[in-house]
Amino acid sequence: MRSILKNASRSLSSVPRRKYSSVLPPGRKVVVLGAAGGIGQPLSLLMKLNPLVSSLSLYDIAGTPGVVADISHVSTRTEVVGYMGEENLGKALEGADLVIIPAGVPRKPGMTRDDLFNINAGIVKGLCTAIAKYCPHALVNVISNPVNSTVPIASEVFKKAGTYDERRLFGVTTLDVVRAKTFYAGKTKVGDAGISGGSINSYKAVNVPVVGGHAGITILPLFSQATPKANLSDEEIIALTKRTQDGGTEVVEAKAGKGSATLSMAYAGAIFADACLQGLNGVPNVVKCSFVQSNITELPFFASKVRLGKNGVEEVLGLGPVSDYEKQGLQALIPELKSSIEKGIKFANQS
Ligand code: NAD
Ligand code: LMR
Numbered sequence: 528m529r530s531i532l533k534n535a536s537r538s539l540s541s542v543p544r545r546k547y548s549s550v551l552p553p554g555r556k557v558v559v560l561g562a563a564g565g566i567g568q569p570l571s572l573l574m575k576l577n578p579l580v581s582s583l584s585l586y587d588i589a590g591t592p593g594v595v596a597d598i599s600h601v602s603t604r605t606e607v608v609g610y611m612g613e614e615n616l617g618k619a620l621e622g623a624d625l626v627i628i629p630a631g632v633p634r635k636p637g638m639t640r641d642d643l644f645n646i647n648a649g650i651v652k653g654l655c656t657a658i659a660k661y662c663p664h665a666l667v668n669v670i671s672n673p674v675n676s677t678v679p680i681a682s683e684v685f686k687k688a689g690t691y692d693e694r695r696l697f698g699v700t701t702l703d704v705v706r707a708k709t710f711y712a713g714k715t716k717v718g719d720a721g722i723s724g725g726s727i728n729s730y731k732a733v734n735v736p737v738v739g740g741h742a743g744i745t746i747l748p749l750f751s752q753a754t755p756k757a758n759l760s761d762e763e764i765i766a767l768t769k770r771t772q773d774g775g776t777e778v779v780e781a782k783a784g785k786g787s788a789t790l791s792m793a794y795a796g797a798i799f800a801d802a803c804l805q806g807l808n809g810v811p812n813v814v815k816c817s818f819v820q821s822n823i824t825e826l827p828f829f830a831s832k833v834r835l836g837k838n839g840v841e842e843v844l845g846l847g848p849v850s851d852y853e854k855q856g857l858q859a860l861i862p863e864l865k866s867s868i869e870k871g872i873k874f875a876n877q878s
Pocket of ligand 2: 779788
């Protein structure tokens with residue numbers, strides 16, 4: 528038995544490293560902070576299903592053991608370990624390649640995302656302080672709202688700790704892209720989306736970049752760049768833009784006090800996390816929209832297409848050609864996005 532193992536390990540070590548790693552990508556440790564929540568639970572399940580994840584660390588201030596017991600029975604190779612309470616946060620984070628943060632309170636009808644600031648700003652600040660200490664090189668995906676402020680808060684925390692690398696910090700805006708794609712495909716019937724409601728593949732073929740930020744008019748879908756191309760009237764583009772901007776509110780109202788988007792957000796968060804892991808593994812040309820440090824506008828943070836790589840953001844891509852309507856949208860969103868960014872920076876620098 529021992530000799531079989533010996534031979535096996537010899538034959539593995541004789542395989543050229545590059546060839547071996549292209550067959551079996553390195554297993555990654557992913558941490559979900561807020562794992563027992565409405566987003567955290569289905570997102571953790573989707574990460575358990577991701578073949579790029581070998582270790583899944585689930586942390587929450589309450590309710591983690593039940594989620595871990597449940598998800599750990601799913602038959603994939605990913606090892607699931609749960610942590611509960613602040614005293615265990617360091618252990619949860621150690622060795623992380625990617626940390627996803629859906630911790631914090633969701634909206635109720637009548638609230639804006641900024642109304643969540645008072646509670647969620649402190650939660651994100653505390654969690655990022657621990658990230659700086661225990662896994663300073665991890666990629667960080669911030670889902671907690673208001674994203675337009677929580678991402679700047681995270682950057683200031685990391686700067687203070689001396690660990691900030693702008694390539695590793697992301698605000699997750701994938702749900703805006705998911706919505707824009709769904710509404711565009713549904714309206715235009717491009718990519719066979721009209722046949723029996725469309726197949727998963729036909730919707731996958733559709734793409735719509737969404738830029739700016741993640742709240743109301745700061746969410747700016749660029750339907751002029753949507754693919755496959757379709758002829759839409761000005762009125763139709765205005766209606767699709769408004770529906771994308773109000774997508775979160777549509778769900779908040781439908782849930783009538785029971786929270787905001789969780790299932791579609793888990794789907795979107797899993798897509799973005801998978802893209803980050805692909806980038807880490809050296810897969811070329813992984814491009815997604817995300818709210819990142821940016822110099823493509825006058826604002827220090829902005830959502831646009833970014834190319835992902837082994838260090839996180841490889842390149843922040845420009846806006847490309849935009850229509851007059853989108854130009855107006857860009858002008859209109861700047862003041863609100865600027866003030867949300869400044870609010871986050873100010874909060875993080877208060878003692
Ligand atoms: P939820 O209340 O169902 O879950 C939040 C979880 O966070 C809870 O389990 C709670 O115990 C946990 N938590 C609270 N404080 C914590 C801390 N200090 N450390 C670790 N965990 C902590 O809420 P939800 O529906 O999952 O939404 C979570 C956040 O995501 C909200 O802020 C919401 O607005 C935001 N959100 C963002 C997007 C986006 O597109 N970026 C989409 C949907 C929701
Ligand atoms: C969303 O877009 O669904 C989230 O930001 C949650 C919300 O409050 O709308």
